[in-house]
Amino acid sequence: MTVSAALLFQTEGNAIKTIFAQGPWPGMRLMAVALLSLVLMVADARFQRVDDVRSVLGTMLSPIVWLGHLPEAVGEWSDNAFSSREELLAEIDSLRARLLVLERRSSKYATLAADNRALRHLESAASELDESVLVADVIGVTPDPFSHELIINKGARDNVGEGQAIIDADGLMGQVIEVNQLTSRVLLVSDSSHGVPVKVLRSGVRAVLLGTGRKDTLQLMHVPDTADIREGDLLVSSGLGGRFPRGYPVARVASIESRPGAAFSEIEAEPAAGLNTSDLVLVLFQNESPAPPPTTPGDEATKAGGMEQEAEG
């Protein structure tokens, strides 16, 4: 006590105040704040009623997010700035080659799409909706190591809305769960709270694909032992539930384990999209107007395969 008293008297006159004064009743304040927190938690977790508050605060705090991700951005920039001319030329060449391949494919698709539309028209089936896309940059990932989320640089200003699907060149990555003015947050398919309705491309078996909390593993739920699924099968989004568009590759079956006596087999799958690696992603907009279908399932498989090969190079 003597030490602190000596120190206190060295300081200005109001030092006594600063050491004993602590505002009125911290206990009461804690109670009030606890009550408020509880209300917020329930409103947020059960009723999603505070999204506006979150969005406003998120927009206010976006400079901090930007600052937080500055080191990576600087690293990336310096990588770009100091890559040699030969490397850049080589990259341009490879991109040109790839563009050529894709253009040829798209011209082929145009005729296929026309054919398909004509056939669908003959069968008077409902014409499928095409999606338009918006390219977005991944500017950050969530600081919480236990949840799998990305931050992209498109937000309410670019008409991004909650629930929109996010894909990369190889497949479905996730969905938008929160929209700020300039940025949005994307929940990845590998998050333990995420599920996608899928079907096996080869056999058409439907199931729900759940995230596990690990980036490289997804889990196929409630598939009976007798279902026609093999290792290596491609799982594409089935479009059921209306949230995700139909026909985008989501994952590839990695292992199947069936235990005698268990009702369902344990099936693990590897995500098709580069959840850890993709820098550029596409935000899908499901259009209202009818347009040619994106692809038929068969083409989707070849497309996904081709993309994977080219992405390696």
Next chain:
Amino acid sequence: MSLSVISYPVFFVSVVAAMVLSVSLFPVQWLVLRPEWLGLIVFYWTFRAPGRFGVLVAWLLGLMLDVLESSTLGVNAFAMALIAFLVLTTHQRLRMFPLPQQCLMVFLLLGINQMTVHFADQVLGSGTPGFSYLLPALTGALVWPFVCAVLDRLNLKLG
């Protein structure tokens, strides 16, 4: 030791720095070891100026952390308010402690903070098993002497 002078710009900068550090992924490999920066900052300011920074300021800062971490609103807010409350009730004893004992208190209070967050996460269904969630409290206690020294010096110089 008590500070009679408090510099609000230093408060502002330290809060922004703590938030940037809790968003930044600079050492990606050591993400689970990252100290609970904002908890440290709340501890420091309620400890040094209990008359001006208290439960409500801590709650607001925690709310911002909730938004930054996109956790359920109110979880970190309450946990931060809890730190502030515990510092307010013990700060007179805390001042008398030698540095190692202070670090122990920092570990305890940050640990309580992390446990509260972990508990709320479990209840809301997004918790993870194991005790690794306590690591930020441990590293926080280890960096406490440096944080405290740097902020003290800044306060004396600019306050």
